[in-house]
Amino acid sequence: MNKSLVKTAITPTRQEDYPEWYQQVIKAADLAEGSSVRGCMVIKPWGFGIWENIQRQLDDRIKSLGHENAYFPLFIPLSLLQKEAEHVEGFAKECAVVTHHRLEEKNGKLVPAGELEEPLVVRPTSETIIGESFSRWVESWRDLPLLINQWANVVRWEMRPRVFLRTAEFLWQEGHTVHATEDEAIQETLSMLETYRSFMEDVLAIPVIIGRKSKGERFPGAVDTFTCEAMMQDKKAIQAGTSHYLGQNFSKASNIRFTNKDGQLEYGYTTSWGVTTRLIGGLVMCHSDDDGMRLPPRIAPKQVVIVPVIPRPEVEAEVMTFADRVERKIRELKFHDQRVTVFVDKRDRRGGDKNWEWIKKGVPLRIEVGPKDLENQGVTLCRRDRPHKEKMFLDINSLEEKIPELLGEIQNGYFEEAKSFRDANLKRDIHSPEEFQRFFTPKNGDKPEIHGGFVLGKWSEDPESEKLLESLKVTVRCLPLEQSGTEGKCILTGKKATVDAIFAKSY
Incomplete structure (x- = not known):
């Protein structure tokens, strides 16, 4: 078949113009859009639903290792950043700086007024501001290890922004820890690297290579930086997450000292680690096709969508009642110890339009129920990992067994497909x-x-x-x-x- 005659939901295709294809998938899946602030994005409900699932599942893993969540200020006094010269140098060109604290009207326009005594940097990363708190929290070896995480936003003034991949403001989690020994801190760094690897491969279905960054690619001020590197479908790499061993560099700058078991004062050994909303961009580029998003079931905001088919007004009530019955059966099912997320699309729109919307959003399973399905006490099911015209019929009593099984097949299939592509290239x-x-x-x-x-x-x-x-x-x-x-x-x-x-x- 002539490929040029094959109609796809996304134009251009990956082969024709990969960067533009990426932007069109984000638009078609209704993930995010630009904002009135250059380089910043509005994350829409479907995109934020993916981020919420990332937060929820990764947060559980982080807490299972003994970390606790906290929150630290968005603004960092310039003097704090200046304590760590190498760190400042690494972020200086990306920093947004607040110099005034109010607005005044002048000649009919609002202008900044009230210059601050000390400029405030909008958080590009939090080592310095968190280190200042840690210097007060840590006194004795009994206070260690100190294991803290925060979910927050950061600002890095990107000159060439791209939605999810590089934006002036983005969301992330950043972990910060203090340890009594170098060995403990290095073990923490590697433990979090493995946590990221397993999350990316098991949940996001993105295969990654883990390793140490070269000296020139290290996080500013770090002794060692470790990374998860993934291959996208254009064969480029994306840095999906990093974990940094900071040694005593930041503890000396922030005066994080503790009395050890021998009664001697020494500096703590610190780490930091994080992943960002860039992971959503990675999901798009790793799994999507020329019809839109393809979401691994473990991260999809909705794993199953039921689309009622109403050919005649007089059958609407019966079909809707049957759709609700199917929804209740599926809602009770579990996939990886979590309730299957299911949604009945009752919007007053054409069935074909609704189907294509969910295809482009990447929902793993679509179920159609109409008068014939009601008559046969079954459903018509479509998998996102198969051609959109390919359908299968399931008896309603087989849903309990088949839905989790099919979700598992799709999850594993996406990972194996991405891994085979990576290995081949x-x-x-x-x-x-x-x-x-x-x-x-x-x-x-x-x-x-x-x-x-x-x-x-x-x-x-x-x-x-x-x-x-x-x-x-x-x-x-x-x-x-x-x-x-x-x-x-x-x-x-x-x-x-x-x-x-x-x-x-x-x-």
């Missing part, structure tokens, strides 16, 4: 700078489809390699935690190297 046989450059140069040669993806190869960590990486707009995404331990030649410089690295273009 992870190159391990590039050994020279010339091969590396060809791989990351689009529209080069007679087989452009072979270019792009992840490259796993040896890296000498030599600054000389940065020139080639910059020219190709490629970065070292991570040094995988699983290292081969073998010796070889750096694929960028040809020098002796033992470190395995993942290279990719990224968002």
Whole structure:
């Protein structure tokens, strides 16, 4: 079949214009929209429903490890940031700064007035403001470990914003902890990295590679940064979450000291870690197709939508009553120890329009009930992971067994599909700078489809390699935690190297 004749709900398609396809999926799924403030977004109910599910499930995992939620100020005195020079340098160009505390009318216009004695930075991250509180909370080794998390918004003034991926304001969770020893802090850092990995793979169905960031990619002020890197369908990488071991850098800047068991004063060892609403962008780019979103069931705001089919007004009451009966049966079911979320779409709109709306939103299962279904005491079911015209009939008494089973199949199927795509586009046989450059140069040669993806190869960590990486707009995404331990030649410089690295273009 001629692909150009295949009608899709989203135009352009992924193959035609991936960046614009991404924007159109967000619009069609009604996830978010731009706002009157440049670079900021309005997250609409369907998009925020996904974020609420991320919050709820990740928050449970965070708390199960002993962390507690708190909240800290949005505004950070400039003097606090200045205590950590490297940290300030890393965020300086992205900071929004408040310099006045009121507005006055002047010549018919409102103008800022009442200059602050000290400028306030709108929270780009909270290490410094939280460190100030921790310095008061920690006195003795008995106060440790201190395990705190907060769900909040942050501001980083992005010059080239893109909804969910890079916005001036976004939502996140940020964990901050203090420990008595370096070993405990490093263990905390790695524990949270594993928490993120399992959440992303088991719930979001996004396969990730976990590893250590290179020196040039570390969080400002950190001793070590660990990351979860995922491949999107355009073969670019997205940094899905990070966990930082901060050593004593921030505790010294914030004076977080405690009396140890020997009665001696020493500085605490701190960590920080976080994920953001960027995960929603990752869901779009990892799983969606040319008909819109495809949501893994464990993160979908609604897992099952029932669409009543009313061909004649006189059958409406019976069909609606039957739809409610089906809804009650499904509502009692459980999937991964949670009630299945089900919704009866009773809006006065054409059935075809409602069906396409839920397809574009990515609902895992759609159920149609009409007069024939009522007569046969069954339902007509459509799976989002299958062609939209493909349907199956289920007896109403089989719903208890089949609904959780089908949700599980879709969840696992999305993960395996994404993992197969990632593995097929992870190159391990590039050994020279010339091969590396060809791989990351689009529209080069007679087989452009072979270019792009992840490259796993040896890296000498030599600054000389940065020139080639910059020219190709490629970065070292991570040094995988699983290292081969073998010796070889750096694929960028040809020098002796033992470190395995993942290279990719990224968002």
